[in-house]
Amino acid sequence: MTSRNPQHDGTDWTNPLRDPRDKRLARIAGPCSLIIFGVTGDLARKKLMPAVYDLANRGLLPPSFALVGFARRDWDHEDFAKIVHDAVRDHARTGFREEVWERLSEGFRFVQGAFDDDDAFDRLKDTLARLDTERGTDGNHAFYLSIPPKAFPTVLEQLHRVGLAAGDDEHWRRVVIEKPFGHDLQSAKELNAIVNRVFPESSVFRIDHYLGKETVQNILALRFANQLFDPLWSSHYIDHVQITMAEDIGLGGRAGYYDGIGAARDVIQNHLLQLMALVAMEEPISFEPKQLQAEKIKVLAATRNIEPLAENSARGQYGPGWQGSDKVPGLIDEDGFAADSITETYAAIALEVDSRRWAGVPFYLRTGKRLGRRVTEIALVFKRAPHLPFDKTMTEELSQNALVIRVQPDEGITLRFGSKVPASSMEVRDVNMDFSYGTAFTEASPEAYERLILDVLLGEPSLFPVNEEVELSWQILDPVLDHWAADGKPDTYESGTWGPASAEEMMTRTGRSWRRP
Structure with missing residues (x-):
């Protein structure tokens, strides 16, 4: 019988690129919350909220997970839950399961306020403290800034002011930033300096969903x-x-x-x-x-x-x-x-x-x-091949060999090379050898934001x-x-x-x- 002990089975359990769908290597987040600023935007509705549900549906979020929305809308917790529900119904990759939804939605909270509203951030601090006690999020919080870069300084300063940016040896705090990361080198340096004044670089996760x-x-x-x-x-x-x-x-x-x-x-x-x-x-x-x-x-x-x-x-x-x-x-x-x-x-x-x-x-x-x-x-x-031992009647105009990695759509890999046409004479044409994810594997690939959000919650910045x-x-x-x-x-x-x-x-x-x- 094969040992499941990571010290004996030869598996690299520290590899951050391992597939979370492999139950033996499942990367399940610990107790934590995800706070989304800009929760009313398209990114949150079409990508972030569905990704959170898909992670929960795949068993990769703990029972002690919480999702907090922050926006100016006049919503209560139930209104926010309805928004998330609609986003999941419309955009989630995995099928809707009522028991998963019920368990996940128990951890939904909403905080109303503007980015420059001191009282709103005081309420956010109180909300997270209650979640630590009631939901068991254990002081671990990731702040997702799905907002324009010009709003970063205000939000970061508010998080610093109320003491939400500072983690310790037992409790982590992380910040997630969407592109653009500045508009030139100078602005990127200034933006990085603003972020690093509040969060250490090890706690900063810059999202590039292509990765x-x-x-x-x-x-x-x-x-x-x-x-x-x-x-x-x-x-x-x-x-x-x-x-x-x-x-x-x-x-x-x-x-x-x-x-x-x-x-x-x-x-x-x-x-x-x-x-x-x-x-x-x-x-x-x-x-x-x-x-x-x-x-x-x-x-x-x-x-x-x-x-x-x-x-x-x-x-x-x-x-x-x-x-x-x-x-x-x-x-x-x-x-x-x-x-x-x-x-x-x-x-x-x-x-x-x-x-x-x-x-x-x-x-x-x-x-x-x-x-x-x-x-x-x-x-x-x-x-091109340095020498082709064929006369002009044996080949069409051969193109160069190519290895093509298709990122989207129809994810896969194609190798183009010259091959003989089936016949009695020597005739060479370009052909493609194709590998497609859709036909080679039975499981659908997770969406990029699923993997990236999970990596944030796990603290894996690869x-x-x-x-x-x-x-x-x-x-x-x-x-x-x-x-x-x-x-x-x-x-x-x-x-x-x-x-x-x-x-x-x-x-x-x-x-x-x-x-x-």
Whole structure:
């Protein structure tokens, strides 16, 4: 009989990336509460509340868990419970079970007030103290700031004033911050300083929901659990890497958030640079948080923009066009955007990692709205074979071998290579070997916010960028933003296409081309 003792069964019980669905390795949070500021927003309704229920439904929250909402609405505890109930019904991943709901909802509380309302934070302190006694949350509290960054100083100061930010050896306090982490390097440093005046860095969890996606974490398994790929994972065999996050939707109704931020700040600075770091990092000593973070920091510190920026970056703004069978307006025709807006909805940059493994390999990062389809993928494109012993009648125009990691949708991995066509003659064409999560595993993957919230409650920061990662990311992006700011209005591209002509030119200058996912 196989031993379940972690000292004898060979299992790494300290691995923060282990699958919580494995009952033998189940990571169940201890007594605690989650306090959500901004509980009336879309993020809380569509992601956070459903994720809390899904965790409870999977048995990963303790009986002594509490969920506290903080907002200006004139709600009582029952009103808040109704809001959570509707959010769960509409957006939860797992099926609704009455017994789970009854047990979870007993720990719901609501505190009414504004961020600058001293009395409201005094009531919050009293509410958490009662939960410690009545619900058994044991003084462990995580504060989720699902609010605009400009409100951070006020909320943090209030938490400090009432003594809710200070933990001790037996009781923890943590703060969760949603992006954006500043709008440039200087603002990121200022924001980090504000947060760290109240919470130590070890208690700060900066959410990048992309890092919670199953496929993103599988990059580590693909690289470090398989001897097959490691010898090929370098400049000896890889020609270039493309990391794409494309959306087919526009910005209708989001002008207040997006105008002045743009695609590069919204996606490249956090999501895409984090994906690049995971692809390019060296093997960590272990999956302990500090080891993973150290390897990502090495990559970001070694990353530079490929010059000149005029030829190795591109930006655009979507104009009117067709999204499938629907005619859609351009950005400046949508509510909230001025005709002279220079906010880019498409951004592409070329980077290089100055290391022995990656020297000479360009990393192309691109993101955009109103593109051909919704897709996020990482494509490692290999160099062409140095010699093809075939005449022109034996092959079509073979493309380069590629290993493509599909993050969303249809999560999985595709390997493209040349293969002989079944026939008597030698004819070679490109084919794809495909692995799909949906067909390979019987269990559905948890949502990113499920894993990330659980990691917060467990105090496992492996998937969260630390101060230095955030600041290094801005250090990479700031020169590009400065160049664009001095370069006038972005190019226009037609909705439903794959971006501006300048993005295509950026690749053709090097004899390469963007993939069509």
